[in-house]
Amino acid sequence: xxxxxxxxxxxxxxxxxxxxxxxxxxxxxxxxxxxxxxxxxxxxxxxxxxxxxxxxxxxxxxxxxxxxxxxxxxxxxxxxxxxxxxxxxxxxxxxxxxxxxxxxxxxxxxxxxxxxxx
Numbered sequence: 001x002x003x004x005x006x007x008x009x010x011x012x013x014x015x016x017x018x019x020x021x022x023x024x025x026x027x028x029x030x031x032x033x034x035x036x037x038x039x040x041x042x043x044x045x046x047x048x049x050x051x052x053x054x055x056x057x058x059x060x061x062x063x064x065x066x067x068x069x070x071x072x073x074x075x076x077x078x079x080x081x082x083x084x085x086x087x088x089x090x091x092x093x094x095x096x097x098x099x100x101x102x103x104x105x106x107x108x109x110x111x112x113x114x115x116x117x118x
Contacts, residue, residue, distance in 0.1 A: 010052075011056040011057075012052060012053065012054070012055050012056055013055045013056055013057045013058060013059055014042070014046055014055040014057075014058045014059070014078075015058070015059045015061060016039065016042055016058055016059070016060050016061070017060075017061040017062060018061065018062050018063040018085065019035055019038070019039045019060065019063065019064060019065075019069075020035050020063050020065065020087070021035050021036050021039060021064060021065040021068035021069055021072075022035075022065035022067065022068045023035060023065070025038070036068060036071075036072055039072070040072060040075055040076075042058075043058070043075070043076055043077055043078065046058070046077070046078065047077055055078055056078070056079075057078050057079040057080065057081060058076075058078050058079075058080050058081070059080075059081050059082070059083065060080055060081070060082045060083070061082075061083045061085065062083060062084065062085020062086070062087070062088070063085040063086065063087040063088070064082060064084070064085065064087070064088060064092075064096070065087065065092070066088070066092050066095040066096045067092075067095060069096075070095070082096050084096065
């Protein structure tokens with residue numbers, strides 16, 4: 001990372017979409033746990049990766065429920081960036097700014113991301 005916190009070269013990242021952290025899980029709960037459990041397992045899997053496969057950060061896309069995300073941030077081992085979804089009201093979007101000040105903002109939507117190499 002450069003002094004501004006920007007990638008200084010090639011980087012990789014993970015995309016986690018629609019974690020719905022505050023909602024009650026209804027699919028295979030006994031085997032897979034809550035939505036928070038499932039979300040945190042993503043990071044457990046990332047921690048096992050090495051080298052170029054290990055993500056430099058995670059992009060969380062939509063339907064995050066920041067009040068629940070805040071409760072588990074200490075267990076997330078990589079920096080997070082977010083794109084708000086339709087469940088993120090204006091109030092919830094402002095909640096994301098506290099613990100996650102570097103986020104994609106505005107009306108533009110990210111529709112696809114590729115490996116970036118400056």
